[in-house]
Amino acid sequence: TLGIGGGIAPEYEGASDYGFQPGGIIQGKVEGFDFQVRGPNIYVDLIRDAPDSKWNIIAGPVAQLRSDRSSRGDIKDPRVALLGIRDTAVELGGYIGIGKKGFLIPPASLTFDLAFVHDVAGAHDSFILTPGVALASPVSQRTFARLGVSADYVGGGYGRTYYDVPAIAAPIPALNGYAIDGGGFKSIGTTLLLVHDLGGDNRSGWALFGLGGYKRLLGQYARSPIVRDAGDADQFLAVAGIAYSF
Numbered sequence: 001t002l003g004i005g006g007g008i009a010p011e012y013e014g015a016s017d018y019g020f021q022p023g024g025i026i027q028g029k030v031e032g033f034d035f036q037v038r039g040p041n042i043y044v045d046l047i048r049d050a051p052d053s054k055w056n057i058i059a060g061p062v063a064q065l066r067s068d069r070s071s072r073g074d075i076k077d078p079r080v081a082l083l084g085i086r087d088t089a090v091e092l093g094g095y096i097g098i099g100k101k102g103f104l105i106p107p108a109s110l111t112f113d114l115a116f117v118h119d120v121a122g123a124h125d126s127f128i129l130t131p132g133v134a135l136a137s138p139v140s141q142r143t144f145a146r147l148g149v150s151a152d153y154v155g156g157g158y159g160r161t162y163y164d165v166p167a168i169a170a171p172i173p174a175l176n177g178y179a180i181d182g183g184g185f186k187s188i189g190t191t192l193l194l195v196h197d198l199g200g201d202n203r204s205g206w207a208l209f210g211l212g213g214y215k216r217l218l219g220q221y222a223r224s225p226i227v228r229d230a231g232d233a234d235q236f237l238a239v240a241g242i243a244y245s246f
Contacts, residue, residue, distance in 0.1 A: 001027050003209055005241015012068040013162065014217060014224070016232040017076040023239035025209065040065035043095060043115075056099035062115050064091045066123070068162060077230045079175045082168060086161060089124055093117035108137035119157075126157030126183075146193040155183045163224040175225035189215030189235070195243065204245050213237035 003025035011017045026037035032048035041064040047057045066089035075081045097113025115130045132150035139145045159180030167177040191213040199205035215235040216222075222233040 001025060001243050001245040003241050003243030005209065005239055007211075007237070007239035009237045009239075010232075010235050011074045011076060013235070014221075014227040014231040014233070015077070015080075016230070018236075019074070021237070021239060023211065023241060025241075025243055040067070054101050056101060056109070056111065058095065058097035058099065058111070058113055060094060062091075062093050062095050062117055064117060065089065066091060066119075079230050080226055082174055083165065083226075087121065087123040089119040090121040091117035091119050091128065093127075103135070105137065108135065110135050124158045124161035126155035126159075126161070128155075128158065129153040142197040144195045144197075147190070148192075149188075149190045151188040152186045153183065154186045156180065159183065159186070159221060163221050163226055165225050175229055178223075178225050180220055180224070184220065185218050186221045187215050187217050187235075189213060191237075207243045207245065208240070209243050210240040211237070 005023045007021050008018045009021035011019050034045040036043045043062050044060040045058050046060040049056050069086045070088045093116045095113055095115035099109050099111035101109045103110040111134045113132050118127045119125055130150055130152050134148035136146040163180050165175045165178040168174055193211050195207050195209045197207045217233040227233050
């Protein structure tokens with residue numbers, strides 16, 4: 001399945017300003033191996049399950065890019081702009097999980113997974129641990145839905161890179177100094193993906209898709225002046241587009 005679209009998203013994590021967000025989907029199966037590319041992330045499942053199995057065992061590599069505040073054009077708040085830009089993070093790792101096919105109704109599935117990535121480019125030089133659960137099911141003969149809930153636990157380097165505020169002198173009112181204390185749960189959120197088939201076979205042909213998401217920043221990350229004073233702990237995402245399956 002190949003999909004392309006666009007929508008709106010925060011300029012960076014914790015921002016209250018929103019901008020255009022390109023969106024795309026690439027997912028499929030090659031020689032029994034599932035893969036997904038969503039935005040700057042790629043997941044590959046290296047476990048091949050039997051076609052008639054009621055369980056889906058998941059394990060494989062993950063790679064993703066993080067470009068938060070890597071461009072001055074993406075930072076509209078002048079107080080945050082004073083803190084400078086950040087390097088793009090290259091996060092590599094893996095994920096494991098298990099899924100139950102036929103949950104509640106035969107076509108539905110329930111999946112639990114856990115992803116771990118670490119920045120190897122030196123941008124934040126830390127890790128992100130993401131547990132998640134997702135329910136996928138058709139909601140009509142031509143419409144499919146996937147509802148997911150996940151959380152992010154991050155290392156101290158991540159918090160210091162994106163949420164610390166050093167004391168600086170500036171000609172405009174600046175943010176108060178703030179320091180993250182170690183790692184912790186950064187956020188919890190949910191996403192809903194809807195795919196509507198435009199033909200008679202949801203495994204091939206054209207379809208419309210829409211993705212909505214909500215994330216809430218937590219604890220010391222939500223209390224950072226970057227979020228509390230210059231941004232918003234409530235983060236929303238909306239993307240729509242068209243996809244083709246073959």
